[in-house]
Amino acid sequence: MSTRLALVVLAVVLVSGCAKPPALERGLMLYEQGRYRRALATFDEAVREQPSAAAYANRGTTRIRLGDTAGGIADFTSALQLAPNDSEILFNRGNARLVARDPKGAIADFTRAAELRPTFALAVFNRGIARHRSGDALGARADWNEAIKLAKNPEVRAAMERRAEALGREAGAPASDPGAPAADSGAGRELARRALDRELAGDHTGALADLKSALALEIDPGRRAALQDLLRMWEEAR
Numbered sequence: 225m226s227t228r229l230a231l232v233v234l235a236v237v238l239v240s241g242c243a244k245p246p247a248l249e250r251g252l253m254l255y256e257q258g259r260y261r262r263a264l265a266t267f268d269e270a271v272r273e274q275p276s277a278a279a280y281a282n283r284g285t286t287r288i289r290l291g292d293t294a295g296g297i298a299d300f301t302s303a304l305q306l307a308p309n310d311s312e313i314l315f316n317r318g319n320a321r322l323v324a325r326d327p328k329g330a331i332a333d334f335t336r337a338a339e340l341r342p343t344f345a346l347a348v349f350n351r352g353i354a355r356h357r358s359g360d361a362l363g364a365r366a367d368w369n370e371a372i373k374l375a376k377n378p379e380v381r382a383a384m385e386r387r388a389e390a391l392g393r394e395a396g397a398p399a400s401d402p403g404a405p406a407a408d409s410g411a412g413r414e415l416a417r418r419a420l421d422r423e424l425a426g427d428h429t430g431a432l433a434d435l436k437s438a439l440a441l442e443i444d445p446g447r448r449a450a451l452q453d454l455l456r457m458w459e460e461a462r
Contacts, residue, residue, distance in 0.1 A: 264290065267283035270282075277313065281299065287299060288323075304317070315337045330350070334351035345384075352364040364392075368391075379418065
């Protein structure tokens with residue numbers, strides 16, 4: 225079972241008369257319904273019932289959703305003890321460490337995730353953010369340029385270029401190669417529009433994936449808040 229933070233690819237089918245599903249499956253259903261505190265209690269049960277990387281990782285996701293960043297990092301660490309080569313868990317812990325203002329720890333996680341999956345553009349890009357926050361402007365610029373080259377989706381690539389340019393300007397130096405598109409206020413906007421199109425077309429899984437990518441690339445606080453509200457609404461409606 226996937227341990228991806230997104231939790232958008234799991235389909236649980238319950239047949240009338242079957243035994244009660246395992247705690248992990250019940251926790252995932254509760255999480256997708258937006259019942260995060262109930263989901264947390266159920267993931268606690270899953271960890272007691274049958275400790276697994278998926279149980280710890282999903283409890284970590286839920287703890288972070290509820291504002292417990294330290295608890296989430298601890299759970300991702302426990303998950304990695306059981307699945308040390310899971311690039312998604314490493315990526316998720318790296319993001320949590322960024323929130324916890326631990327850029328060195330985040331760099332280590334993003335580096336390992338990129339080693340395990342050389343095409344993991346977002347891990348390389350977020351490592352650049354961690355380096356930027358630790359004062360390594362040259363390292364950040366190198367990571368952003370590498371991530372842009374790795375990104376297959378042209379919309380993701382364009383959004384990365386804009387965000388890298390904006391972050392580089394904050395540091396007082398250009399962040400991308402000469403000739404790259406200038407920064408503007410639309411970082412992530414193309415992905416957000418495509419997410420809406422996919423949702424209207426009935427592709428809920430694709431819409432969630434695009435919306436989360438848009439949120440990861442958005443730099444404007446107001447738009448980030450709006451995207452977070454929309455993401456929460458779509459997850460709760462799942």
